[in-house]
Amino acid sequence: MSSIDPGLVPLAVRTARAPRRAWTRIFSSPTAVVGLSLIVFWVVLAVLAPLLPLPSPTAQDAMAMADPTPSAAHWLGTDILGRDILSRLIFGARTVLVVAPLSVAVAMVAGIVLGMLAGYFGGWIETIVDRFSDLVLAFPVLILYVILIANVGASVVNIVIATTIASAPGIGRIVRGLVLDLKQQEYVAAARLRAESTLYIIVCELLPNCRGPLLVDACLRIGYTIITIGVLGFLGLGLPPPNPDWGGMVRETTTVINVWPLMSIAPSVAIVSLVLGFNLLADGMREAWKP
Amino acid sequence: MNAVIDAGLRDNRNVPPSNSQALLEIRDLRIEYRGRYESVVAVPNVSLTIAPGESYGLVGESGCGKTTTAMAVMGYLGSTGRVTAGSIRFEGEEIVGASAEKLRTIRGRRVAMVYQEPMSALNPVKTIGAQLAEVPMRHLGASKAEAREMCANMLDNVRLPDPVAMLKRFPHQLSGGQQQRIVIAMALLARPALLLLDEPTTGLDVTVEAAILDLIADLRKQYGTSLLYISHNLGLIASACDRVGIMYSGEMIEEADTQTLFRQPRHPYSQGLLDCIPGIGSPKGARALSPIPGHLPSPAERSQGCWFGPRCAHFKQDTCGVDAVKLAVAGREDHLVRCVRWQDLTRESVALNSDVAVTTERRTALSVNDVSKQYLLNGGRRIVQANESVSFEVARGEIMALVGESGCGKSTLARMLVGLEEATSGSVQYAGVELAHVPARKRVRDMLKSIQMVFQNPDSTLNPSHAVATPIRRALRKFGGYKDKAAIEQRLQELLQLVRLPAELAQRRPSQLSGGQKQRIAIARAFATNPSLIVADEPVSALDVSVQAAVITLLLAIQKEQQNTLLFISHDLALVRHIADRIVVMYLGRIMEKGLAEEIFAPPYHPYTEALLSAVHSPDASVKQQERIRLSGETPSPINVPPGCRFASRCHRKIGDVCDTVAPPVRHASATHEIACHISLDELRTMRAVFQQGTLGGNLA
Numbered sequence: 004m005s006s007i008d009p010g011l012v013p014l015a016v017r018t019a020r021a022p023r024r025a026w027t028r029i030f031s032s033p034t035a036v037v038g039l040s041l042i043v044f045w046v047v048l049a050v051l052a053p054l055l056p057l058p059s060p061t062a063q064d065a066m067a068m069a070d071p072t073p074s075a076a077h078w079l080g081t082d083i084l085g086r087d088i089l090s091r092l093i094f095g096a097r098t099v100l101v102v103a104p105l106s107v108a109v110a111m112v113a114g115i116v117l118g119m120l121a122g123y124f125g126g127w128i129e130t131i132v133d134r135f136s137d138l139v140l141a142f143p144v145l146i147l148y149v150i151l152i153a154n155v156g157a158s159v160v161n162i163v164i165a166t167t168i169a170s171a172p173g174i175g176r177i178v179r180g181l182v183l184d185l186k187q188q189e190y191v192a193a194a195r196l197r198a199e200s201t202l203y204i205i206v207c208e209l210l211p212n213c214r215g216p217l218l219v220d221a222c223l224r225i226g227y228t229i230i231t232i233g234v235l236g237f238l239g240l241g242l243p244p245p246n247p248d249w250g251g252m253v254r255e256t257t258t259v260i261n262v263w264p265l266m267s268i269a270p271s272v273a274i275v276s277l278v279l280g281f282n283l284l285a286d287g288m289r290e291a292w293k294p
Numbered sequence: 295m296n297a298v299i300d301a302g303l304r305d306n307r308n309v310p311p312s313n314s315q316a317l318l319e320i321r322d323l324r325i326e327y328r329g330r331y332e333s334v335v336a337v338p339n340v341s342l343t344i345a346p347g348e349s350y351g352l353v354g355e356s357g358c359g360k361t362t363t364a365m366a367v368m369g370y371l372g373s374t375g376r377v378t379a380g381s382i383r384f385e386g387e388e389i390v391g392a393s394a395e396k397l398r399t400i401r402g403r404r405v406a407m408v409y410q411e412p413m414s415a416l417n418p419v420k421t422i423g424a425q426l427a428e429v430p431m432r433h434l435g436a437s438k439a440e441a442r443e444m445c446a447n448m449l450d451n452v453r454l455p456d457p458v459a460m461l462k463r464f465p466h467q468l469s470g471g472q473q474q475r476i477v478i479a480m481a482l483l484a485r486p487a488l489l490l491l492d493e494p495t496t497g498l499d500v501t502v503e504a505a506i507l508d509l510i511a512d513l514r515k516q517y518g519t520s521l522l523y524i525s526h527n528l529g530l531i532a533s534a535c536d537r538v539g540i541m542y543s544g545e546m547i548e549e550a551d552t553q554t555l556f557r558q559p560r561h562p563y564s565q566g567l568l569d570c571i572p573g574i575g576s577p578k579g580a581r582a583l584s585p586i587p588g589h590l591p592s593p594a595e596r597s598q599g600c601w602f603g604p605r606c607a608h609f610k611q612d613t614c615g616v617d618a619v620k621l622a623v624a625g626r627e628d629h630l631v632r633c634v635r636w637q638d639l640t641r642e643s644v645a646l647n648s649d650v651a652v653t654t655e656r657r658t659a660l661s662v663n664d665v666s667k668q669y670l671l672n673g674g675r676r677i678v679q680a681n682e683s684v685s686f687e688v689a690r691g692e693i694m695a696l697v698g699e700s701g702c703g704k705s706t707l708a709r710m711l712v713g714l715e716e717a718t719s720g721s722v723q724y725a726g727v728e729l730a731h732v733p734a735r736k737r738v739r740d741m742l743k744s745i746q747m748v749f750q751n752p753d754s755t756l757n758p759s760h761a762v763a764t765p766i767r768r769a770l771r772k773f774g775g776y777k778d779k780a781a782i783e784q785r786l787q788e789l790l791q792l793v794r795l796p797a798e799l800a801q802r803r804p805s806q807l808s809g810g811q812k813q814r815i816a817i818a819r820a821f822a823t824n825p826s827l828i829v830a831d832e833p834v835s836a837l838d839v840s841v842q843a844a845v846i847t848l849l850l851a852i853q854k855e856q857q858n859t860l861l862f863i864s865h866d867l868a869l870v871r872h873i874a875d876r877i878v879v880m881y882l883g884r885i886m887e888k889g890l891a892e893e894i895f896a897p898p899y900h901p902y903t904e905a906l907l908s909a910v911h912s913p914d915a916s917v918k919q920q921e922r923i924r925l926s927g928e929t930p931s932p933i934n935v936p937p938g939c940r941f942a943s944r945c946h947r948k949i950g951d952v953c954d955t956v957a958p959p960v961r962h963a964s965a966t967h968e969i970a971c972h973i974s975l976d977e978l979r980t981m982r983a984v985f986q987q988g989t990l991g992g993n994l995a
Contacts, residue, residue: 189749190757190765192714193819195734197769198742211759 028291035287041280045273049096058087060094060247071263079269082256088266092273095247099277102159103228106166107221113171115217118178119205123186129179136172144169148231152240159242162235166228177220181213215292222285226278233274249274316383317520318344318367318488323380325362325371334593336362337544339380344488349514349521351535351552353528353567355590355838359544360524364490366390367522368407369397385487403433406481410493412473416465422476423461429483444483451516452479452509469928471502475509482513489514492524499699500865501925501944504909507534508924526838528571529911532556537628540564543591543601546621550629556913560624560631562606562639570843572872574910575917575985577892583872585844589808600633608635656689659859660711660827665720665730667706667883676933680706682883684720688876690826691857693850695874695891697864697906701929703883704863705750708831711861712747713737724827743773746825748849750832752812756804762815763790763800769822789818793848810841817849827859835866846873867910871895876966879903882932882940889967895985898978900969901947907984917985939972949973 029035048055058064058077067077068085079088121132139147151165185191186209194204235241236250249270256266325337337359344350352360365371367382369389382389384400392400409415417425426445430436436444442461449457452475465473474494481489491510495503511534514521523535531538532552539549540563548561559565566586573581588605591597597604599615609615613634624631633639663685669678681703688694696704709715711722713734722730727741734742749755756762766786776782787797793814804812813833820828833849834842850873853860864870870877871891878888879900887900894903908923925944939945942953949972958970961978969978 188757189751189755192709192747192749193755193765193816194768195714196712196742196745196747197765197772197823198735198739199768199772207760208757212757214759 029288032287032291034283035291038280038283038285038287041276042284045096045277045280046100048093049100052093052097055093057090057093060086060091062086071266073265080263080265082252082266083259083263084255088252088269091247091252092249092269095249095252095270096273096277098159098242098246098248099229099232102162102232103225105159106163106228107170107224109163110167110170110224111174111217111221113167114174115178115210115213117171117175119182119209121175122179122182123201123205123209132175132179136175139168139172140176144231145234148235149238149240152235157235157240157242162232166231170224170228174217174220174224177216178213181216182209185209185212215288219285219288219292222281222288226281226285229274229278229281315345316343317346317348317385318342318522319381319383320363320367321381321383323363323366323382324378325359325366326376326378327371327374328376329374335544336375336593337366340541340544340546341380342539342546342549344520344522346487347514347518347520348537349523349535351523351525351531351538352541353525353531353538354541355526355840357590357592358541360541361492362544363541364407364492364522364524367488367490368401368405370401402429402486403484404486405488405490406484406486407490407492408474408477408481408494410496412470412477413465415477416473418465420464421461422463422465422468426461426476426480426483429480433484445479448479448483449476451482451513452476454479470498471506471928474498474506478506478510478513482517482519485517486519488520488522490522490524493526495530496525496527499929500867500909501699501905502928503530504911504922505924505926507911508922510534527911528556528567528839528913532913533911540567543596544593545601545632546630547602547632548630549621550624550626554626554629558625560629560636560639561602561633562608563602565639566605567839568913570840571913572843572846572866572868573914573917574868574871574907574912575914576871577895578872578874583843583847585847586840587844589810589841590838602633608639610635656692658687659690659692659724660688660861661723662686662707662711663721663723665707665710665717665722667703667710667715668718671933678932679883679935680932681710681717684880684883684885686876686878686885686888688827688859688861690859692875693853693860693862693873695862695864695870695877696880697867697870697877698880699865699906699929701882701932702880703932704880705831707880708747708829708861708863711827711829712745713742739773743823744826746820746823746828748813748816748820748828748830748833750835752809752816752836753804755816756807756812758804760803761801762804762807762812765819766815766822769819773823785822789822792821792852793818808841809837810845813837813845814848817845817852821852821856824856825858827861828853829861829863831863832865833862834869835864842869867906868912879906882929882935884940885968885970886941887967887969889964893964893967897981897983898963898969898975899981899984900971900978901945901973902941904981904984905944905946912985939970947973 063085064077064081064087065085067074067081071081071083071085073080077087077089079092081087082091117132121129147169148165151168152161155161191204191208194208232241233250236248237254239254241248241251252270253267256263260267321341323337323340324335327334327336340359340363342350352363354360362375366377367384367389369392371377377390380390384405389397389400423442423445426448427438427441430441430444431438445461446457449460454460454472454475468476495506498506507530513519523531525531535552537549537551538555539546540561541547542563548555548559548564555564556568559568563586566584569584570586572583586605591601599617600606600619603609603614606614619632619634621630621632622636623629624636665681665684667681669680671678684707686694696707698704706715710717710730713729713732716733717730720730721728724745729737729741756765763786766789767782770776770782770785774785776785786800790797790800795811795814799807799811807815830849834845837845846869862870862873874891876889877891877894879886879894879902881902886902887894895907899907905923905925923946925946927944930943936954938954938956939958942948945953952972958972961969961971961975963969963975971978
């Protein structure tokens, strides 16, 4: 009884190649690599912004105002107030890359809590969470943002709050769906039979198995949030001037779009490239983690 | 290289290279799957021939390439699969590399396939009639009216009641057994010459399986269709096929006619497969199961020389471990075996388990009294009666088996015992403590600790995010009183040794373990708390037979050593006969019969028990089965069950209206044997035994 079955030993240890770690598997997906490169490109620029030989994003160059087209001093030209577009793009990336992931992170926490409560406990808790979610999800998101921001003013904190209210129900729905299936798994029953607390079961048994779909969803949501921040900026509800803000940059230049289209195109392309980066990364993760 | 050797071998046997007699001739078939990163040779080399009207059984454990071979015959290997060598000739015409147009004229028309999952083979948004009618309209050029008529006739042939009404139904309105009949009807509509059956009854209950098998046999007689029958169930193959091929890791390792193969298996793997199936004809302790060690190698793990070598007890490095082994003729012309040492091997008689159960004083450990469990649906308008008035007792150190088909309430009962569900009424007493209405979270530690459970599904029993040892460590910390790390680790190692797993497995993730290894971990987890009662809910039903035997043997050995009480839930009667002291037979939430194991397997039977036993297919040629009893229909829904006997709607011995309206009395055949039936005991005693085995007649009496 105490000895290991002799015939079993060499075979029990499966020699088949161990599954590679989830993170390294992402690099085998070209889609994910392209997406990740786009994101890394912007992150590096944003981090290094103060060190780069760029004019200040708020400094006005009176000389350039006469001819805001690209020149040696201003690679992408300037806006109508003579501020360097390249500098404003790069410094604008700093805002976006902080606010968007932060908003999604907070929304994720709220959504996970809601979804876990509804999915694990069911009953009246689920009913309340569901009705609340229905209410928020049925509300046109943009109007929700406008109402919230217009009333409490534009700031990073308020954008985070608005995103959380708008995104948490959707995330909650995903988590609830996953948990409804996961809580039926036999390992959850086994955990109950060894007197694990409900908190342990939720945090240690259920949550880790939600991470794949949630990471994919988070990536997509960061992309959407970047668009939302752009739209808010475009509507004049973004961060107050003179902070560089991609959406605001488009807004300020729409009046001259027929004369100097680059002023609007440059920030639009910036938004597109970053959103695309997150979407491609999400697609790549989904592909790489496909069961 | 193998291909050349095999081809040469066949020439030696003077078999003409193209056998005009054969309906299907597969020669030296090699199938590869090309992934993004690597290619896998799923089937390195397979040859087989099916004559017109013949039924050929292809047997092997999951992953041995049997389904892949069948798919190649259908010309469908998906986007990644490719036939890279060899040929498949059907009615003399080559299928490998044939044009899509050509394949279309063969598929469905001349070759048809019945898949394992009937639900996924039927289109959920089309009526049965519309789906069936496509076949004659597409393949036979029939008009719509003609097609309708042919379909109705065919449904009658597959013995579905009221065919005309059936044509208007949708797949989800039918039961699993009815769906499979529809799929078979669809396959036969074009009168194919060859029918491929890929595990056609695997998801079905035994009584339904038996009826489907009879149907297939009858239809074969009627239409003269050849069958390629794929299954992992040896008993089923033994009763349904003329010739059998056994596959191992993508190769045919033995092929012979059914009689020869089951009476005189030559390959150690074939012998092993037969030895690890519990025999329905022999009582507990009559013979030990002898599991095959190890597991089926994946294509990347195939060893040098004989691929079965690492698991073979007769392995000799110099003869078996060098060259690839060829198929050789063993004795008779048509008996092929891929083993160099077959002549040196005699089939060892399986060691008799001489241990006689120690008869100590019976002390009741668990007593279940009049337990019922109801679920209310739609706010109470519909009641699911999962269990009703269930009573039984289990003594300490005893193995009690709960037997029944799906939906009989055996799992619900198990979950109530461990505290995952609460009983609606009744009492469950363990060690003098009332548990029926105490869920796990309200149970005291000692009680949780002493009742543990082994679950059914190896893929869901361990958390994929944790190392496999994590739950064992948690259990030790919670219940074992182990505080410091070193003590926990030491106990963990002991437990891994107990289930015979190497220590280094502890840190792996479940995805890196095989099904059998996962179930061993699950057993170690259950035993970590030193429980006195183990509830095992179908712990081996998801495993391959060779692994099943190993896990069962292990579970029994631990149980015997530690003298735990074991409540074993199963639908496999042969397995239950092999292990249980006492048996409870359940149907639709109620106990039909209970008694000592030997009492259950001999008359008087409850009619349901009789039918269950009769549905068992035994590969053991020495077991004689009496005339088969076939139940009509399937287990009805447990929603709003009528009064009277639950089994009345399917009973072949129903005596009249009394069965439908009055609950049957419990008749005591002996102090330990109870049967709930309206038929009198005297009459039940006149039943003939379902199984008869010369040597065991005395034991059974």
